[in-house]
Amino acid sequence: MKNKGGRIFVNHKQRHFNFQLHDGDEMLIVLNAEEPSDLIKPMTGSVDVIFEDDYLLVVNKPPGIASLPAKARDSKTMANLVKAYLISKKENSTIHLVTRLDRDTSGLMVFAKTSYAHSLLDQILHTEDFQKFYLAMIYGHMEPASGLIDLPIGIDPDAFYKRAIDHQVGKKSQTVYKTVENYDNGSLLELKLLTGRTHQIRVHLSAVGHPIIGDDMYSQKIDPRIHRQALHCYNLQIVHPVTKELLNLKAPLPQDMVILKSVLRGERNG
Structure with missing residues (x-):
């Protein structure tokens, strides 16, 4: 200031x-x-706004689009789309990304509209005032049907872009899971993140022997039933850092996961 x-x-x-x-x-x-950075270029496109006020913007990210530009990529990302959206509303277009999702994970993402709001959100990000819930479809059935995966995550020594369980120098990582529905050869889980490590849910589920369907990076197999990992951030429960109102925000399951669920149910029935 x-x-x-x-x-x-x-x-x-x-x-x-x-x-x-x-x-x-x-x-x-x-x-x-605030003076917006030129590093992120505005790019026009569809932005599915779930919630918006003077402090926050929550959007529903489709699969197949990255959260932020990578150094070597000029492709459209959610940050580029949100910047163009804010410019169209004549608002501060500085990008303050609070939560990010992997390119092939869909669902709710949070942007702050000012550095002040960003700071307030960062303070509650991994507390009960900022709860993130995901839906995932996995191979096999979890035993027990609900519980806590508590395994430290570090960088995979064989590939810098991957993550792996690392009991020596890995960072504490915790994921709460609950089975929503079982199928013959898979399950639908609800997962809650207690920490925010890169690829956390994907690594944890793979580590316990039940990788996400379609996650070829961690399952080591291509699944013809879906062309990305079946993982979706469907619910955010946030105590608004300014108004103190409880925001209970939801994003419906995207079409490819709806179809996969029908296929899994059909396999069970016949």
Whole structure:
């Protein structure tokens, strides 16, 4: 704030940042304007907005699109689409990505509209005030049907872009799971993240012997029934950091996972 044009008013008078406050003083903080980075180019396209106010933007990401641009890619990402969306509304188009999803994972993603809102959300990101729930379709049945996967995750020594269970230097990683429906050769799980490691759900389910259907990176097999991992962030329960309202946000299961579920049910029935 101090170096970028922010201002502080105490009892309706503008004051310097070293002004001594007293009980009962009324303070107004005017945040500095943000200058959007040129690193993320605006690209027009469809943005499925689930929730929006002055502080947050929650969107439903389709599968097959990355969250942020990679250095070597010029392809369209959610960050590019959201930037164009914010520009079209004549709002601050600085990208503040709070939660990200893998390219082939679908579902709810959270963007903050200001650095202030971003900071507030980061403070609650891995607490009960910010709960993330996923649906996944896996090979086999979990035993027990619900529980906690508590296995540390580190970088795969054989491939930097993959993750693996690492009991020596891996970071603490916890995933709560619950079986929603069993099929002959698979299951539908609801999963809740207690930590936020890269590929966490995919690595954890693979490690316990039940990789996600379609996740060829961690299952080591191509599945013709779906062309990506069957993983979807379907529910966010967030205590709004400013209004303190509980946001219970949902994104419906995408078409490819709906079809897969029907196929799995059909296999069970016949």
